[in-house]
Amino acid sequence: MKLFLPEIRHDQAGFEALIRLHAQTKDCLFDDIEIDMNATTWFDADMCAAFGAILYHLGAELNTISLTNMRSDVGDILARNGFLSHYGREKIPDRWGTTIPYRRFDVKDDRYFADYIEAELMNRSEMPAMSPALLKKFRESVFEIFSNAVLHSRTERGIFSCGQSYPKRQRLDFSVADLGIGMRQNIKENTGLSFTPQQAIAWATEGRNTTKRGLIPGGLGLKLLRDFIDLNGGRIQIVSDAGYWRRENGKTVIARLNRPFPGTVASIEINTADMQSYALSSEISENDIF
């Protein structure tokens, strides 16, 4: 089977292109799948998380995947962040130090994920100079996204992450994808509520809604993320099942995609020039918590 991949940008069209690839291949078993990337004139590196999830699913169904006719500039991007190492190419040095490498984690890999974030964000001088407050909020945000996948996705095939900084645009992108049940199904199974896929994402990012049941409360992670991105001037996109949700400039856009993603992707873009202190308007006392 031969398929053609268009340019992949981190926007709704980029997600739809990857989802189309999934729809065309999801039933393949023991197949040779060639993905012709001649028409892939651009590939936003953080989209490797979603792309990698789809390809991992194909590999798990014992298909053989080959990425062919890749333009050299796109190949360089995908080799620098280690993505192509999974598909037979050597990793090349990240000369500009702008990549947060592509990785796959299992749900029990919280500690490895933490080490990865610390190593790739904290201990690298090439990363954009962010204020300490912003760096802390960004780290918290990526951990919240990862925790969300760990706690809710029920993925057995892993969690995929990748990031890229754009120093000239003063932006840093980071995406986490999972191959789990998706938000719509998770909400339905845990609360009995039936939503469209796009409504399900909106529900999970609003108010006090949570699918958590049992002894440990939940339902805060995505709201904290949304609050932070609103203040920072960045953007969040979430794709889950056939739902698309984007938050930017204080506005939310939701859409129904033609086909479902086989899990959930959360993608954030932060403004690295943000100098806000994130200090609170009124200090909270340690004696006034409980």
Next chain:
Amino acid sequence: MNKGMSLSIFEIVGSPICVASGDGQKVYDRLAATLKEGLNVTLSFHNITILTSAFLNAAIGQLYGSFSEEQIRSMLTVRDMQPDDLALLKRVVETAKLYFKDPKKFDRAVQEALGSDSDES
């Protein structure tokens, strides 16, 4: 005031990065055991650099399912927290109180959240 003890999150988790629900569970287990003995607890966040809601939900939010607000307020204190971490803990605690007060009502707070500020394309 009864006898009390101090617990160090860093000592329990073994790392300054407190992001995993499983690590939060370890803190909860020690907190709950101590509170069940009727002992006051001071929980120190000294040297902790990153916290998530998932960790705090498991470590502290979960207490509201086993102990009353009055018990927790009178027996548990925290120290060495950054102001923004205190704000996060406060949100976790408020959410936990609501969660355990009326889980069904929690579930019903649903439809109103939808469509209020969304543009569907």
